[in-house]
Structures are given as C-alpha cells and as structure tokens.
Amino acid sequence: MNPTAVIAEDEPLLAASLQSELRTLWPELEVVAVAPNGLAAVQQGLAHRPDIVFLDVRMPGQSGLEAAQALAEEWPGDTPLPLTVFVTAYDEYALKAFDLAAVDYVLKPVRADRLALTCSRLKDALARRHAGETGHDDTSLAQLRALLASAGAAPAAKLAVIQASAGNTIHMVRIDDVLYFEAADKYVRLVTAEREHLIRMSLRELLPQLDTQRFWQVHRGTVVRADAIATATRDEAGKLTLSLRGHADRLPVSRLYSHLFKAM
Missing domain, CATH: 3.40.50.2300 (Response regulator)
Structure with missing residues (x-):
C-alpha cells in the first residue's frame, strides 16, 4: 500500500x-x-x-x-x-x-x-x-x-503560594497543599485534599513556575504532585491510572508520560 x-x-x-x-x-x-x-x-x-x-x-x-x-x-x-x-x-x-x-x-x-x-x-x-x-x-x-x-516557556521563579480568587475573596493556597492541576479551557483547576479552585491562567503559563522534580506532567492537561501519588495501576490494555493519597480522584496517564512510571 x-x-x-x-x-x-x-x-x-x-x-x-x-x-x-x-x-x-x-x-x-x-x-x-x-x-x-x-x-x-x-x-x-x-x-x-x-x-x-x-x-x-x-x-x-x-x-x-x-x-x-x-x-x-x-x-x-x-x-x-x-x-x-x-x-x-x-x-x-x-x-x-x-x-x-x-x-x-x-x-x-x-x-x-x-x-x-x-x-x-x-x-x-x-x-x-x-x-x-x-x-x-x-x-x-x-x-x-x-x-x-x-520549546517551553522561559524558566520562571518557582511558586510557593498560589492566589486563587473566588468572588471577593482571594485564597492563598500553599503549593505544598496542591494535589494536582488540571487544564480547564482558559483556566486551571487546582485541587487540594479539602477543595478545588479555578485560577486564571493556562497550564502552559503555569508549568514554568512549577518545580518539575515535585510536579510531574502526566497528561497534556494534567500535572500532579509526585509525592501525592499513591499507586500507578496498568490495565489490560496497558493504560496507566494514578490514585492519590487521601483523595478519591483517579488520574489517567498518557502514553507520552508513561515512562515516568517504571518499577525500580
């Protein structure tokens, strides 16, 4: 052919x-x-x-x-x-x-x-x-x-605190409390163990401000704090899913980032 x-x-x-x-x-x-x-x-x-x-x-x-x-x-x-x-x-x-x-x-x-x-x-x-x-x-x-x-954006100062606004209130979220970030159109969904916030920036803008040793991109729309990962489970089709410590959400891992999860 x-x-x-x-x-x-x-x-x-x-x-x-x-x-x-x-x-x-x-x-x-x-x-x-x-x-x-x-x-x-x-x-x-x-x-x-x-x-x-x-x-x-x-x-x-x-x-x-x-x-x-x-x-x-x-x-x-x-x-x-x-x-x-x-x-x-x-x-x-x-x-x-x-x-x-x-x-x-x-x-x-x-x-x-x-x-x-x-x-x-x-x-x-x-x-x-x-x-x-x-x-x-x-x-x-x-x-x-x-x-x-x-080809990513130029390196930026790493975040210690993220300001997330909700109405007239600005929540000061410690980066250590973030479980994962998820792209949501022109926003990023920030998830902690207690609640979630929307921040007004794209994931592309956020990524250079994160410590890549602590925060791993596992999908083009998802970045997870590495030490918040409890398990990485592979199904019969070879697809990986992450479970988190103290949180019920499950996060899929794309083939592009599956190399991060190999048994030592």
Whole structure:
C-alpha cells in the first residue's frame, strides 16, 4: 500500500503548494486530508491514521506542537505513531528546539531541495518500520518529550503560594497543599485534599513556575504532585491510572508520560 499523509496548514495557498511539491517529489505518497488548524489535524489524523503528518507550527486554536502532543496521547496502541514533520517560518529559538530534539522540520517558504531531503528521511524510516525494526514509537515519543521541554516557556521563579480568587475573596493556597492541576479551557483547576479552585491562567503559563522534580506532567492537561501519588495501576490494555493519597480522584496517564512510571 502507498504511504499516506495528513497536512495541517492554516494558509490554503501554502497547503496547496506543499501538496504540489510532495506530489512531484514523492508521487506514491497519498495526502488523505488537509487540515486548516491544529484541532482539525488531530481529528483527521485519528480518523485516517496516516503514516506521516506535516504540521504547521503556528496555527489558530492549537499549535502544531500541541497537535503533535494530542495525537501522541490519543493515538490507538495497535497502530504505529505517524512520522511527524514540522513546517515553520524561520525562528532561531524554534529551530534550536527542533535540532535538540532531533525532530525533522522544513522552513517556509518550502524549498524543493530541503523537502526532498525530508522525503528521503521519511522513506528510510518507513522502510525500517516495514522491515520489522522495533523501537520507533519509543524514539518518536522521546523526541516529542525533548521538543516539548526545549520549546517551553522561559524558566520562571518557582511558586510557593498560589492566589486563587473566588468572588471577593482571594485564597492563598500553599503549593505544598496542591494535589494536582488540571487544564480547564482558559483556566486551571487546582485541587487540594479539602477543595478545588479555578485560577486564571493556562497550564502552559503555569508549568514554568512549577518545580518539575515535585510536579510531574502526566497528561497534556494534567500535572500532579509526585509525592501525592499513591499507586500507578496498568490495565489490560496497558493504560496507566494514578490514585492519590487521601483523595478519591483517579488520574489517567498518557502514553507520552508513561515512562515516568517504571518499577525500580
């Protein structure tokens, strides 16, 4: 069967140009969908399960990096993860992050010679996969984790207290009392043993202010205090669920972060 791809690009002319270049350089590659934004890229990716996804880094609603994270977390376990290529305008900081993570990328406007190199790399990777070589998913997940770490916001002073407002009252919540944080649209849900609060910031904004040795991201929308975890239980399908000390909530762990829980 011919290899398949999904393109995610919010500018129609650029999407058409990339598709045309791919048709010339790799006629056997079948582009099964073109998504106009990150959310659509995830939907089309999960619907078609392509071999390759081309993700524009900057898209409205959800970035290419966020779409890659969502695909990795929601991808069915019985299908190899797609090979991912990021398409980006020149940005020295972003390119350094891609290089550090060993993730392939092409620059806008896309040059035929650079795209040809990417196609060659993709063909080699697919050939190794079809030959039965293992470990590709683990490598892809490790690269994505490295990219997420290196492309994150600049380090910030670590929080000791969080101010959570409720009506006319501001609650001063000690960071030591937080069990976990959960993304809730443009807010973050903060959960302690006694109650929960909503704070007006995104999880992306909060993460650089947390000590990563104490607070572990276990899902793209969940960060848990490590010493609040009582058990990590794996079901028959291999999915991990966390139970907490002194709290009834159960927290799912995505495949992207399951490496955190290995028996010693």
